[in-house]
Every structure is written in C-alpha cells, then in structure tokens.
Amino acid sequence: MAQRPLLIPGYPRILHGGDYNPDQWLKTPEVIDEDFRLMKLAGCNTFAVGIFAWTSYERQEGVFDFGWLDSVMDRMAAAGNKVVLATPSGAKPAWLAKKYPEVRRVTREGLREPHAGRHNHCWTSPVYREKVADVNARLAERYAQHPALGMWHISNEYSGECYCELCLASFQAWLGRRYGNIEALNEAWWTAFWSHTFTSFDEIDPRDLSVDSLKLDWRRFISDITIDFMRAEMAPLRRFSANVPITTNLMGTCTASDYSKLVAELDLVADDQYPAYSPDAADLERDVVQVAFKDDVHRCFKPDRPWMLMESCPDAPQWRHPVQLKRPKLHQAEMLQALGHGAEGTCYFQWRKGRAGGEKLHGAVVDHAGHEHTRVFQSVAELGAHYENLAEIIGSKAQAEVALLYDWDVRWAFEAAEGVRSQHGEYLSAAVDHYTPFARHGVTVDVLAVERDFSRYKLVIAPQLWLLAPGVVERIRRYVEAGGTFLTTYYSGYCDSTNRCFLGGFPGDGLMSVLGIWNEETDWLPAGSKRRAVSRPEASDLKLQSEYATRELCALVKLQGASALLDYADDFYAGSPALTRHSYGAGTAYYQAAQLASPFLHDFYGALIEQLDLPRSLGRELPAGVAVQRRASASHEYLFLQNFSQQDQTLSLPASGYFDLLQQREVRGALQLGAWDSTVLRRSR
Ligand code: GAL
Numbered sequence: 001m002a003q004r005p006l007l008i009p010g011y012p013r014i015l016h017g018g019d020y021n022p023d024q025w026l027k028t029p030e031v032i033d034e035d036f037r038l039m040k041l042a043g044c045n046t047f048a049v050g051i052f053a054w055t056s057y058e059r060q061e062g063v064f065d066f067g068w069l070d071s072v073m074d075r076m077a078a079a080g081n082k083v084v085l086a087t088p089s090g091a092k093p094a095w096l097a098k099k100y101p102e103v104r105r106v107t108r109e110g111l112r113e114p115h116a117g118r119h120n121h122c123w124t125s126p127v128y129r130e131k132v133a134d135v136n137a138r139l140a141e142r143y144a145q146h147p148a149l150g151m152w153h154i155s156n157e158y159s160g161e162c163y164c165e166l167c168l169a170s171f172q173a174w175l176g177r178r179y180g181n182i183e184a185l186n187e188a189w190w191t192a193f194w195s196h197t198f199t200s201f202d203e204i205d206p207r208d209l210s211v212d213s214l215k216l217d218w219r220r221f222i223s224d225i226t227i228d229f230m231r232a233e234m235a236p237l238r239r240f241s242a243n244v245p246i247t248t249n250l251m252g253t254c255t256a257s258d259y260s261k262l263v264a265e266l267d268l269v270a271d272d273q274y275p276a277y278s279p280d281a282a283d284l285e286r287d288v289v290q291v292a293f294k295d296d297v298h299r300c301f302k303p304d305r306p307w308m309l310m311e312s313c314p315d316a317p318q319w320r321h322p323v324q325l326k327r328p329k330l331h332q333a334e335m336l337q338a339l340g341h342g343a344e345g346t347c348y349f350q351w352r353k354g355r356a357g358g359e360k361l362h363g364a365v366v367d368h369a370g371h372e373h374t375r376v377f378q379s380v381a382e383l384g385a386h387y388e389n390l391a392e393i394i395g396s397k398a399q400a401e402v403a404l405l406y407d408w409d410v411r412w413a414f415e416a417a418e419g420v421r422s423q424h425g426e427y428l429s430a431a432v433d434h435y436t437p438f439a440r441h442g443v444t445v446d447v448l449a450v451e452r453d454f455s456r457y458k459l460v461i462a463p464q465l466w467l468l469a470p471g472v473v474e475r476i477r478r479y480v481e482a483g484g485t486f487l488t489t490y491y492s493g494y495c496d497s498t499n500r501c502f503l504g505g506f507p508g509d510g511l512m513s514v515l516g517i518w519n520e521e522t523d524w525l526p527a528g529s530k531r532r533a534v535s536r537p538e539a540s541d542l543k544l545q546s547e548y549a550t551r552e553l554c555a556l557v558k559l560q561g562a563s564a565l566l567d568y569a570d571d572f573y574a575g576s577p578a579l580t581r582h583s584y585g586a587g588t589a590y591y592q593a594a595q596l597a598s599p600f601l602h603d604f605y606g607a608l609i610e611q612l613d614l615p616r617s618l619g620r621e622l623p624a625g626v627a628v629q630r631r632a633s634a635s636h637e638y639l640f641l642q643n644f645s646q647q648d649q650t651l652s653l654p655a656s657g658y659f660d661l662l663q664q665r666e667v668r669g670a671l672q673l674g675a676w677d678s679t680v681l682r683r684s685r
Pocket residue numbers: 156157272274311317349359362
C-alpha cells in the first residue's frame with residue numbers, strides 16, 4: 001500500500017491543539033508563559049495562530065510589527081509544537097474599512113455594510129486583494145523557513161456574497177466568459193420567460209429571483225470568485241514557501257461555495273464541526289450519522305491524503321442554546337469518530353477562553369480559571385495522552401466499495417427550482433437517509449461529487465440527481481452496462497446544466513433507458529401525509545417487508561423495461577410502481593420512485609449488502625447508537641468504535657487477536673463498551 005503524506009511533512013503525530021490567540025493577551029505575558037506550560041500538560045502539539053490578528057501586525061496602514069508572533073513562533077519551535085499560521089483576511093482592521101469603503105460588502109438591498117463583525121469583505125475589491133496580498137507576503141517571507149511553521153490556514157470559513165458595483169460587473173464578465181455571447185445566455189436561461197431577453201450582459205442583475213438559471217449561475221459565480229480570492233491569497237504563500245501545505249477551514253456541507261472545487265486548490269482538507277451530541281437529543285443516532293456523512297465527504301475530497309478537524313469544541317459552544325455541557329466521554333467519542341473517518345488531527349476552537357468579546361463563554365481547553373484542574377482540560381489531556389498511543393494509525397486508510405454521489409452543483413440547481421420540495425436541506429437529508437443504513441451495518445461509503453470516477457465501486461447511489469451535466473448519463477450507462485449496481489430516486493434527471501428541463505420525459509438525457517422507466521409525474525403530499533407501498537413477488541430476493549409507508553414524495557412512473565418491486569397501495573396511483581429494477585447490460589439499475597426512508601432503506605440496502613458481498617466492519621449489523629469505522633494499513637486493520645447509545649453494549653468482534661490501543665491491552669472475548677465509551681482496536685492483517 002502506497003505511503004500517504006502526513007498532514008505536516010516530517011511531523012508524524014496526530015495533530016492535537018487549537019486556535020490560539022496570544023495577540024489578545026499581549027499585555028499579560030504571564031498568561032502566555034502559562035499557556036506553554038499547559039500545552040505540554042494537555043498533550044497538544046499544533047496551534048492555529050493569527051486568524052484574526054491583522055490589527056496586531058498592522059496597527060496603522062503600512063506600519064508593521066510582527067514582534068509578538070516572532071516570539072510565539074520561536075517558543076512553539078522550542079516546545080516541539082507546530083503552528084498552523086493563518087492569513088488574517090477574515091477580519092479586517094477598522095482603519096482599512098474606514099479609509100477604503102469599497103472593501104465592505106453591499107447587501108442585496110444595495111446598502112454598504114458598516115465596519116462590523118468579520119467574514120464580510122468584498123470578493124472583488126482590488127484594494128482588499130492588494131492589502132491582503134501585502135500582509136500575506138510579509139507573513140510568508142518572514143516565516144517561510146521557520147521550524148515551527150507546519151501549514152498555512154487561509155483566512156477563516158470563507159462564505160457570503162456581495163452586491164457592490166464591482167461584484168456585479170465581475171458577475172457580468174463571468175457570464176460573458178461562460179456564454180460567449182448574449183444570445184447563448186438567453187437560450188441557456190430561457191429568458192423569453194417574463195420578457196427577460198437581454199441585449200447585453202450589463203443588464204443582468206443577480207437580485208432577480210424569477211429566473212432559476214440565473215440563481216444557479218449566481219451561486220456558481222460566488223463560488224468561483226471565492227476560490228479566485230483564495231487563490232490570490234495563496235499566491236504569496238506559494239512564492240515564499242512552496243513546500244508548506246496550505247489549507248482553509250471548511251464548514252461541513254455548507255453551500256457557500258462548491259467545496260469539491262475549492263479543495264482542488266488546497267493541499268489539505270480541514271473541517272470545522274460542532275455536533276450537538278446530547279443525551280437529550282431528539283434523534284441522537286441521526287446526529288451521529290450526519291456527522292459521519294460529513295466526515296466521509298471530507299475524507300473523500302482527497303482520498304490520498306488525511307484530513308483534519310481544524311475546529312471542534314471540547315465543551316459547549318456559547319451560540320448553541322441551551323448551552324448544555326459536553327457529557328464526560330462524549331468529547332473523546334466525537335474526536336475518535338473523526339479519526340475513524342480518516343482524520344489525522346483534531347483541534348479546538350479555542351485553546352483559551354477570551355476575557356471578553358462575543359465568544360468569551362464558548363467552551364475552550366483553558367477556562368477563565370486559568371489552570372489545568374478543570375473537567376474539560378482533563379478530558380483534553382486524557383485524549384492527548386491517548387493520541388501518543390494512536391500515532392501508529394497515521395497513514396492507514398478507509399476502503400469503500402459503495403459510492404454515494406453528493407454534489408454541490410446538483411444541490412444548488414435543485415434548490416434554485418420552484419415547485420419541488422427543495423427547502424430545509426431536502427437534498428442533504430435524502431443523501432443522509434441513504435447513507436444511514438450503511439452506517440448501521442458498518443459498511444464504509446465514499447461520498448463523491450458527480451464528476452468523480454465511480455466506475456470501480458460495486459454499488460453507486462445517487463439520491464435526487466436533479467441536474468445531469470453533459471456526460472454524466474454516459475458514465476452511468478457504462479458503469480451499469482459493465483455490471484455495476486446503480487440506484488437513483490424521484491427528482492432525478494429533470495434538468496441540464498443551466499436548469500432547463502429535459503424534453504422527452506424524466507429522467508432525461510437518456511437515463512430513462514438505463515432505468516427502464518419514465519417518471520411521468522411527482523405527487524408532493526402535505527407534510528406528514530403517507531401512502532402505502534406494498535412488496536411484489538418480484539422483490540422476494542430482497543426480503544422486503546410486505547408493506548412500507550412512504551413520506552411526502554410519490555413519483556408516478558411507467559415501466560419501460562424495468563420490473564416493479566413495490567407498488568403503491570393508495571390513492572389514484574394504487575397499483576403503479578413505487579420501486580423498480582432494470583437489468584441493463586451486465587448490471588442493474590434501481591429507481592426509487594417513492595420517498596421511503598427507514599425501515600425500507602434499512603431492509604433494502606441490508607439485502608444489497610449481502611447480495612453484493614459488501615464488507616461490514618464488524619461482520620454484521622451494529623446495535624443502534626454504536627458507530628464503527630475501519631481503517632487499514634498494509635500490515636494492520638484498525639477499528640474505531642464509539643458507543644453513542646446510553647446503554648452498555650457488548651460487541652462480539654469479527655475475529656480474535658484485537659489489541660485495544662487506548663487501554664493498551666489484548667481484547668479477550670467480546671468487547672464491552674459502556675454508555676458514551678469509545679476505543680480503537682488493532683489487529684494484524
Ligand atoms: C467558527 C469560527 C471560529 C469561532 C467558532 C465558534 O465558525 O471559525 O472563529 O467563531 O466558530 O464556534
């Protein structure tokens with residue numbers, strides 16, 4: 001198995017640490033001294049520094065002072081720690097915002113924002129780009145060779161949009177490049193609708209919400225200009241420190257920019273996560289699976305590299321109400337869940353609670369009490385000690401035979417359309433529904449953007465594949481023809497790349513012939529309504545129950561070669577197919593016409609897991625609330641287990657010879673995991 005790169009070259013440790021803001025403590029150097037003592041005690045080794053420190057470097061325009069950072073970098077190096085050095089563009093100095101109003105965003109309503117908050121600079125402003133490039137170049141030049149520099153952290157949680165004249169002109173120019181001439185755009189956007197035919201690009205205003213192709217292109221533009229801004233930020237870093245990896249902190253499945261494209265520019269993937277794991281959660285299992293899904297999104301962005309949690313909270317964030325303390329042991333379970341899904345570092349927001357400001361009561365490693373004798377500090381220190389024993393997992397990888405397609409562009413197009421149930425994160429929620437049975441069975445799933453190669457997987461699932469970019473159907477066709485098993489659902493194949501409906505029936509672009517059905521209509525029922533779907537004899541190999549309840553979406557399909565496995569049993573469409581299967585070439589294509597979640601998906605995928613012989617990490621289904629992930633190296637396999645249920649669990653293991661890396665002892669017989677317990681097991685392959 002090929003060796004994969006470390007997060008920080010030459011630093012073979014699990015990264016553990018957090019956002020560190022000594023620039024807020026410059027008047028109390030004794031606090032900074034104390035930080036370095038506490039870092040050792042906490043088993044922390046990596047600190048993201050300077051994320052919001054611009055005013056501490058450039059108090060007045062053009063007058064720079066990096067004194068405090070010099071000292072912190074030197075002390076980090078002396079302590080054997082690494083610094084994830086940030087570019088400070090996420091929060092701009094007040095003098096800059098005042099002197100150059102163009103750097104402040106303009107709202108949809110056309111109002112220039114005041115200087116306030118953060119993450120709110122204009123993406124296009126040449127002044128902002130120049131100022132950011134300047135401070136970034138100074139940081140890069142000064143610290144490129146510094147032994148403490150581990151990686152670059154570009155800005156912070158890029159997001160948002162600006163409607164200033166510069167951004168509007170930049171959008172119009174982007175459209176010009178995309179369509180070449182205005183007639184091509186009129187054609188692509190179907191602008192005769194409501195007399196929207198344009199005669200020139202400068203007539204186009206993104207605040208017009210009536211043309212859904214425009215809405216989609218605006219999302220794409222915002223994504224592209226965010227990436228363009230990031231590239232501009234990165235240029236000076238690459239110039240001075242070509243070998244230092246660059247990352248930025250993402251926000252799970254946030255739709256602000258197309259993460260699958262953004263990460264292509266980066267060396268490493270880093271995510272921020274604040275799960276609301278709580279004994280009082282309405283559906284804790286769903287919360288756990290949702291995090292697992294996001295972890296797999298991030299793991300798969302760069303399958304040949306580890307990713308990391310850049311931010312997490314060792315206790316409760318102040319913004320989540322109620323501010324419920326993190327229960328003992330949950331912190332470790334949460335961090336090991338990320339490692340199980342391929343992370344090789346888990347860091348916190350933040351190292352020390354600030355004395356004031358909006359986040360002063362946000363959970364942090366070091367409390368206002370200022371010492372190590374706190375519950376939270378001790379839980380972090382315990383994990384830090386475990387990480388020493390876990391270093392051997394570095395380089396091991398997950399292996400999946402199932403791919404689930406989850407795509408930002410498809411989501412935007414779906415969410416831009418009227419007349420479909422696209423609100424409240426429906427697209428994401430469908431993806432998580434389809435992912436859940438695999439989590440329950442302990443089967444690893446790769447989550448991929450549609451453009452990624454899925455030809456090697458045994459099973460490919462594409463819930464709500466609304467938009468079909470050119471070539472996608474051809475790739476699906478070849479995959480199924482060659483023996484693959486493919487599943488898609490209602491709301492698939494409606495639109496082309498500019499959100500125009502396919503003519504000739506859904507799913508369009510030829511996907512109908514692969515699926516052997518025509519989706520003629522889709523009934524969207526009032527919230528909470530259900531219809532019954534009953535099994536047909538043709539489904540006997542899937543061992544389905546005799547009847548399932550649908551949710552609100554019931555697509556009505558006509559068979560064109562496929563056979564029905566479930567039929568609706570109610571309403572005017574009683575007797576028409578709710579689930580179909582089509583043998584196509586050497587493979588099989590399923591169409592799930594009815595919105596059916598658990599228990600249908602659980603039963604259905606349980607049968608496919610057996611039929612396709614998909615490996616289950618524990619060899620069988622897991623008890624509710626237990627999560628398991630498997631990573632393997634050439635010589636060993638590692639099982640990461642977390643018991644998120646509130647009961648003790650006894651788990652029989654698929655083989656003997658496991659060694660518990662946390663307890664540092666052999667596992668004899670079954671594994672006992674108390675409520676919220678977690679561990680990592682190793683076995684030779
Ligand atoms: C993140 C942000 C951090 C901090 C944290 C609080 O979104 O990047 O700077 O504000 O939230 O939870």
